[in-house]
Amino acid sequence: MIQKTLTSFDLKQIADSGQCFRMLPAEEANTYTVISGPHFLKAAQDGQTVTFFCEPEELPFWERYFDLDTDYDAFRKAINPRDAYLKQAADFGQGVRILRQDLWEMIITFIISQQQTIPSIRRRVEDLSHAYGSRLPVPGTFYSFPSPEQLSAASLEDLLAMKLGYRAKYIKRACEDACSGRLDLSYLGSLSYEDAMDYLTGFYGIGEKVANCICLFGLHHIDAFPVDTWIRKILMNRYAPKSRLPKDLPQSRVCEALIQKHFSRYRGFAGVMQQYIFYYERNAGEDLHGPS
């Protein structure tokens, strides 16, 4: 067990931030279990004191996972003071970090995520881990996320039976591609953000949004800015100057323009801002919202 004093770090906020789906509350208060690939951690937080229940040799892995070397205060200080909404969102979620998660796990998880709710994504990921992952040698019943080889044991019918719907065929193909080497994870890991986007969107079932999530949470390209239905609504409601909107401009073009206008100043770390907004919108009570 190792204790550290951390700022801009909140286990609960991270668990509720919608970027990781295998970080769950433990029985003990203020305690969470986290599984990433084959790694397992139990961690507790009391104010700025965070306790890592793991062997010392595992600590570097989790320090990297939680991105502890990055200065999130600096990101928040870079926020445009005239952007009251973003400032409020960042203050609200100042314990959120962009995790360095397992690349393969992120690919499958965000393929699963399309047209699903967050609780539902959790269940699907957990079901896959129990069915095809490895039991972890820790107290309790925990399973690693299945490797490409392990997940390849699932037939299309198996995946359909696990309520993956039309995503089953995408997952099947991703397993085949990863095992054949056509989807080369270490090569993907060597690419720039732009090249990684091109590479990822070339695979079946991976579009721009999913690729951005993989870049942000699996490759730590923190410039990635995933635009989902929530972010799209926020952009339209909070950032679109309604008077100047051409009526027939496609919504995707409007979003592009709004991102360019309001978030290009955060080039290099715009994804952190996206995450503050996403967390705020999903977790702040109505009384904390600004004027609508």
Add this chain to the structure above:
DNA sequence: TGGCAGGGGCCTG
């Protein structure tokens, strides 16, 4: 209770 809308979208025509 049943029907409908929508969910951290993507592929096909």
Add this chain to the structure above:
DNA sequence: CAGGCCCCTGCC
């Protein structure tokens, strides 16, 4: 660009 898609959940 429009339509369809698997299945679940929340809402009326």
